[in-house]
Amino acid sequence: xxxxxxxxxxxxxxxxxxxxxxxxxxxxxxxxxxxxxxxxxxxxxxxxxxxxxxxxxxxxxxxxxxxxxxxxxxxxxxxxxxxxxxxxxxxxxxxxxxxxxxxxxxxxxxxxxxxxxxxxxxxxxxxxxxxxxxxxxxxxxxxxxxxxxxxxxxxxxxxxxxxxxxxxx
Numbered sequence: 001x002x003x004x005x006x007x008x009x010x011x012x013x014x015x016x017x018x019x020x021x022x023x024x025x026x027x028x029x030x031x032x033x034x035x036x037x038x039x040x041x042x043x044x045x046x047x048x049x050x051x052x053x054x055x056x057x058x059x060x061x062x063x064x065x066x067x068x069x070x071x072x073x074x075x076x077x078x079x080x081x082x083x084x085x086x087x088x089x090x091x092x093x094x095x096x097x098x099x100x101x102x103x104x105x106x107x108x109x110x111x112x113x114x115x116x117x118x119x120x121x122x123x124x125x126x127x128x129x130x131x132x133x134x135x136x137x138x139x140x141x142x143x144x145x146x147x148x149x150x151x152x153x154x155x156x157x158x159x160x161x162x163x164x165x166x167x168x169x
Contacts, residue, residue, distance in 0.1 A: 017076055021086040024070050028090045031063075032097065041104030045152055048105035052121065052148040056141075060128040067125060094118050107156040117155045 010016035042048035059067045070090065077084035098121070099114030107113075124147070127135050136142045140150060 014080070014082075017073065017080070017083055018086065020069060021073050021083060024066065024073060025086065025090060027066055028070075028093075032093065041101055044105055045107060045156075045158075046149075048101055048107070049145065049148040049152050051101065052151070053144040056121070056124060056128060056144050056148070059125050060131070064129065068129060071126065071129070091122070094122070102156065107152070113155050117151065120151055120155070 006016060010019060042051050070087070073083065073087055077087055095111075095114050095118045098118045099109045099111070102109035102113060102117065124139065124141055127139055127141055133142070140147045
């Protein structure tokens with residue numbers, strides 16, 4: 001739409017926010033459909049780590065405008081419960097989607113593991129978007145492949161990793 005004409009299309013701020021939220025939900029569903037249509041999911045831990053690193057790269061790269069818009073909407077939703085309700089399907093679907101990805105990769109996929117994975121990825125996104133180098137390095141986000149592998153190792157330790165941790169505890 002031409003610069004300065006938003007008020008012609010959206011008479012109120014709430015109308016504009018609603019339209020942006022609906023567009024974010026539409027784009028999220030399209031992306032989810034694309035991922036679902038790309039096969040049955042990652043076949044193993046390494047493939048899942050690569051997928052997660054790719055999703056984070058997309059959020060910080062080509063998908064950045066979409067992700068920034070979504071995060072701005074989340075901030076607005078703290079003051080507008082109706083907006084929180086519109087956005088809820090996006091975040092809620094992530095918990096189920098990451099649980100599904102864990103299962104297809106042959107990893108333990110209980111609700112606690114899916115929640116831990118989802119929340120860690122969601123938390124990483126804001127740091128990736130701001131791009132502060134010291135924070136990225138401290139969080140391990142300066143190497144997304146390593147970050148994704150490490151995250152999976154913590155959420156779903158391999159049996160020998162878990163046994164070693166138990167011995168040293």
